[in-house]
Amino acid sequence: MTGTVLVTGGFGLVGSETVKQLSAAGRSVTVADLDTPANRKKAGALPDGVAVRWADLTNADEVTRLVAEVSPSVIVHLAAVIPPPLYKNPGLARRVNVDATAALVRAAEALPDPPRFVQASSNAVYGSRNPHRVTDVVRADTPPRPFELYSNTKFEAEQFVRESSLEWVVLRLGGVMSPNFSALPLTADGIFMESALPTDGRIHTVDVRDVGVAFAAATTADVAGEILLIAGDDSHKLLQRDVGPALVAALGLPGVLPEGRPGDPNDDDGWFLTDWMDTARAQEALRFQHHSWPAVLAEMSERMGWKRLLLRLVAPAARVFLARRAAYRNAPGTYADLWGAIAAKLGDPCLDRRWAPS
Numbered sequence: 001m002t003g004t005v006l007v008t009g010g011f012g013l014v015g016s017e018t019v020k021q022l023s024a025a026g027r028s029v030t031v032a033d034l035d036t037p038a039n040r041k042k043a044g045a046l047p048d049g050v051a052v053r054w055a056d057l058t059n060a061d062e063v064t065r066l067v068a069e070v071s072p073s074v075i076v077h078l079a080a081v082i083p084p085p086l087y088k089n090p091g092l093a094r095r096v097n098v099d100a101t102a103a104l105v106r107a108a109e110a111l112p113d114p115p116r117f118v119q120a121s122s123n124a125v126y127g128s129r130n131p132h133r134v135t136d137v138v139r140a141d142t143p144p145r146p147f148e149l150y151s152n153t154k155f156e157a158e159q160f161v162r163e164s165s166l167e168w169v170v171l172r173l174g175g176v177m178s179p180n181f182s183a184l185p186l187t188a189d190g191i192f193m194e195s196a197l198p199t200d201g202r203i204h205t206v207d208v209r210d211v212g213v214a215f216a217a218a219t220t221a222d223v224a225g226e227i228l229l230i231a232g233d234d235s236h237k238l239l240q241r242d243v244g245p246a247l248v249a250a251l252g253l254p255g256v257l258p259e260g261r262p263g264d265p266n267d268d269d270g271w272f273l274t275d276w277m278d279t280a281r282a283q284e285a286l287r288f289q290h291h292s293w294p295a296v297l298a299e300m301s302e303r304m305g306w307k308r309l310l311l312r313l314v315a316p317a318a319r320v321f322l323a324r325r326a327a328y329r330n331a332p333g334t335y336a337d338l339w340g341a342i343a344a345k346l347g348d349p350c351l352d353r354r355w356a357p358s
Contacts, residue, residue, distance in 0.1 A: 002073065003028065003071075003072065003073025003074070003115075004028045004029070004030050004070055004071070004072045004073060004074075005022050005027050005028065005029050005030070005072060005073070005074045005075075005076060005219055006030050006032060006066075006067070006070050006072035006074070006075045006076070006115075007019055007022070007029060007030070007031050007032065007076045007078060008032045008033070008057060008075070008076070008077050008078055008079040008100075008104070009032075009033060009077075009078035009079030009080065009120075010029075010031030010032060010033050010052075010078070011031065011033045011038075011039045011042045011043070012033075012078060012079070013176060013178060013183055013208055014078055014120065014173075014176060014208060014211050014212065014215070015031070015033070015078045015079075016042070016212075017208050017209050017211060017212025017213075018076060018078065018211075018212040018215040018216055019031060019046065019047070019050060019212075020047065020212060021212045021213055021215070021216035022216045022219070023046075023047035023048075023049065023050055024047070025216060027216075027219075028049070029049075029050045029051070030050070030051040030052070030053055030070050030072070031043075031046070031050060031051070031052050031053070032052075032053045032054075032055045032057070032066055032070075032079075033052075033054070033055070033079070034054070034055075034056060035054035039054075053066055053069075053070065057079055057096065057100035057103065057104070058092075058095040058096060058099060058100055060099075060103040063100065063103040063104055063107050064103070064106075064107045064110075066107075067104065067107035067108055067110075067111065068107065068110075068111070071111060071113075072115045073113075073115050073116070074115050074116045074117075074118065074219040075104060075108055075115050075116070075117050075118065076118045076120075076215050076218075076219065077101060077104055077117065077118065077119050077120060077161075078120045078215070079096060079100060080096060080097050080120065080154075081093040081096045081097055082150065083150050083193065084187075084189040084190060084192075084193045084342075084346050085189070086149060086150050086153075087149065087342055087346040087347040087348075087349050088189075088346055088347050089347075090149050090347065093149060093150070093153055094153055097153035097154060097156075097157055098153050098156045098157050098160070101119070101157040101160050101161065102157075102160045104117075105117065105160050105161060105164045105166065108164075108166055109164060109165055109166060114165070114166050114167075115166070115167075116166070116167045116168070116169065116219065116224065117161055117164070117166045117167070117168045117169070118168075118169045118170075118171065118215060118218045118219060119157065119158060119161040119168065119169070119170045119171070120171060120173065120215070121154050121155075121157065121158050121170050121171060121172045121173070121227075122150070122151070122154045122172055122173050122273070123138060123172050123173065123174055123204070123229065123231075123273070123274060123275060123277055124146075124147075124150050124151040124154055124273035124274075125144040125145075125146055125151050125154050125155045125158065125172065126138045126142055126144060126145060126151075126273070126275060127144070127145030127146060127147035127151055127273060128145075128147045128268065128269045128270065128271040128272070128273065129202070129271055129274075129275045130263070130265065130267070130268045130270070130271055131200060131201065131202045131263075131271070131275075132263075132265035133265075133268060134275075137275065137276040137277055137278045138229070138275050138276070138277050138278065139229070139277075139278045140172075140226070140227040140228065140229060140278075140281065147269065147273065148273075148339070148349040148350055149349050149350075150273065150349075151273050158170055167224045167225070168224070168225065169218045169223050169224060169225075169226060169228070170226075170227045170228070171214060171215065171218060171227075171228050171229075171230050171282075172227060172228070172229050172230065172277075173206065173211060173230045173231070174203070174204040174205055174206045174229075174230065174231030174232070174236070174274070174277055175203050175204065175205040175206065175231075175243075175274055176205070176206055176208050176211055177205045177206065177207060177208065177247075177296055178207070178208045179207070179296050179297075179299040179300040179303060180300075180303065181251065181300070181303065181304060183208070184247065188325070189345075189346060191322065191325065192325060192326075192327055192341075192345055192346075193327075193342065193346070194244050194257075195257070195258060195260055195322075195325070195326040195327045195328070196260075196327035196328070196336065196337075196338050196341040196342065197240045197260065197272050197336065197338060198240060198260070198261065198262055198263030198270065198271055198272065198335075198336040198338060199239070199240050199241035199259075199260040199261060199262050199263075199336070200239055200240065200241065200262045200263055201239065201240040201263055201271050201272050201274060202237070202238075202239060202240075202274065202275050202276050203238050203239070203240055203243060203272075203274040203275075203276075204231040204232070204236055204237050204238070204274065204275065204276045204277045205231065205232055205236040205238060205243065205293060205296075206230060206231045206232040206236060206289075207232060207290070207291035207296050209290070209291060210230075210232065210288045210289055210290055210291055211230055211288070213286070213287075213288040213290065214228075214230045214282065214286045214288035217285075217286040217287065217288060218286060221285050221286055222285070223285050223286070226281075226285075228281060228282035228285065228286065229277040229278060229279050229281075229282050230279065230282055230286075230288070231276075231277045231279050232279075232289055232291070232292070232293060233279075233289045233292055235292040235293040235294060236292070236293045237276045238293065240260075240272070240274075241260065244257050245257055246297055247297070247300070249297075250297045250298075250300040250301045250304070251300065251301075251304055251308065251311060252301075252304060252307065252308030252309065252310075252311035252312050252315075253311050253312070253314075253315050253318055254315070255315070255319065256315050256318045256319045256322055257322060258319075258322055258323045258326040258329070260326075260327075260328070260336065261328055261333075261334065261335055261336040262334075262335060262336065263335060263336050263338075264335040264336070267335070269339075270335070270336065270337070270338060270339070271338070272338060327341040327345070328341070
């Protein structure tokens with residue numbers, strides 16, 4: 001396929017890897033993202049030949065102008081607001097995740113030669129899945145059950161794309177990981193949310209570089225009209241209690257995370273929006289799984305190098321610091337109260353209580 005690939009959110013974690021893959025394959029690429037100092041800095045490190053268009057996708061007029069002027073053969077739509085920031089600003093999340101997607105679809109449909117539309121979605125659309133009662137993996141045809149703000153916005157965005165007249169592909173992503181320390185969600189809100197997750201919840205991770213391969217391949221592969229599940233090989237099928245401790249140990253901070261709580265086996269809605277996924281069809285079509293979970297951890301350790309020794313010195317202090325900020329510190333109960341913790345700290349995550357404008 002010839003022509004320009006327009007990548008929205010091209011300076012984000014997945015966007016950056018997707019742009020690298022497309023550029024390496026000799027594709028003409030235009031990145032569309034917000035004009036911020038951080039993105040300006042990233043623009044200076046783009047591969048040669050990659051163009052940049054500064055655009056606010058929540059402005060429908062800017063979207064129409066962007067799509068008309070670039071006239072892409074493919075749109076890879078990655079721009080999104082995700083948890084935990086989403087819970088603090090649900091109005092913005094809806095404008096970015098849903099309204100911007102709808103505007104892009106309408107602008108693409110208006111072109112004389114409409115592009116293929118590759119939509120980034122999430123396994124969050126399957127909702128809260130109790131591993132004590134649901135033992136199968138999710139598949140493309142597993143009925144979606146949007147449960148809260150994030151899963152609902154991603155599913156609504158999917159619907160705009162799938163009901164359009166465009167040639168579309170939807171990629172539902174698992175838990176995206178990177179061996180790059182700076183890409184870890186080490187904000188105060190990210191650390192808090194990590195501590196609130198049920199420790200026995202199932203999560204299927206994937207290396208961000210493999211996600212970039214998947215999106216680049218989806219621009220040309222014979223997958224039009226398909227929903228594909230993007231996650232790593234079987235080594236990435238983990239429990240939540242496996243993930244955080246392994247990551248901080250790779251950094252050189254073993255044992256610093258506070259002990260979390262398991263989920264309530266009798267509460268089907270008390271789990272996070274992750275589960276193990278059937279990636280067979282996606283792997284057959286896109287050939288993207290190249291980095292195992294052990295390999296990701298080993299590379300993270302290697303990249304940290306001598307800094308791991310310094311971090312070991314601060315591990316005791318880090319352990320105390322994180323324990324004081326744990327979601328269930330001094331809280332009564334045996335089981336995790338994920339959504340209650342999020343509501344108290346970040347904002348009400350439930351569908352039926354707000355879509356207040358920011």
